[in-house]
Amino acid sequence: MLKNRNITFIGAGSMAEAMISGLINKAGIPPEQITAANHSNERRRLELNEKYNIQTMAFSEISFNNTDVIILAVKPKQAETVLQQLRPVLQDYHVILSVLAGISTRYIEEILEKALPIIRVMPNTSSMIGESITGISAGKYVKNDDLDLAQELSKAIGKVKIISEKQMDVFTGIAGSGPAYFYYLLEHIEDIAVENGLDRELARDIAAQTLYGASKMVMESEDSPAELRKKVTSPNGTTAAGLEALAENGGGIAIERAVVNAAKRSKTLRKEFEKVPAL
Secondary structure (H helix, E strand, C coil): CCCCCCEEEECCCHHHHHHHHHHHHCCCCCHHHEEEEECCCHHHHHHHHHHHCCEEEEHHHCCHHHCCEEEECCCHHHHHHHHHHHHHHCCCCCEEEECCCCCCHHHHHHHHCCCCCEEEEECCHHHHHCCEEEEEEECCCCCHHHHHHHHHHHHCCEEEEECCHHHHHHHHHHHHCHHHHHHHHHHHHHHHHHHCCCCHHHHHHHHHHHHHHHHHHHHHCCCCHHHHHHHCCCCCCHHHHHHHHHHHCCHHHHHHHHHHHHHHHHHHHHHHHHCCCCC
């Protein structure tokens, strides 16, 4: 379904780049089918053009007649301005995917004032290597073919889960923001390993492989994370000592609060920029 579909990114930041990289390098989408546009950062456009050989241009230069799928990847505070500029040029055949954190499909529909398919898509930056977990939820005018298209595009950059829009805030707190939590964890493991005599590159490989292996165990095992943890924890052993330190220092609570805070921020963004009741 993606074959011969022209895709235009409105916004050229890190999330747009991650998706562009996944679409080209993992899904094999020809670079000539992809365009990235922003308002004024010509240097960033040149960077993406040189790196991926895609078309880049200023927002004002886009010919939407040659675009099938529009991916909104700007900052939430820019949403209203961009949508107002898009409204007069949109056609019935356009499908709009939004990666705007906290911005609902209803808000986009209200500003555009057109019965166009709006689909919220929340990938993460692991899109760059085709390993995102992406949540998608459909707006009022989305048909099955539109949803299939969004799933196909999202599968090109990793795994996909169809969720209700009410679940999107917590999904954002876990999957959208989640990679940063794990990077933070690995950063601290790496630092303490170096303090205790390991080479930094070696420490990084050890920590990253350990996390990768544990994640793979969860995905391939029928056991829950709690059951897997119990299986590797011998009474009075080294793992038990480490887990005890995590509990004493609020490790579990810290992770819970990270997810809750990120989800809360997603809800706050909707209230700040939409000025409509929460879902």
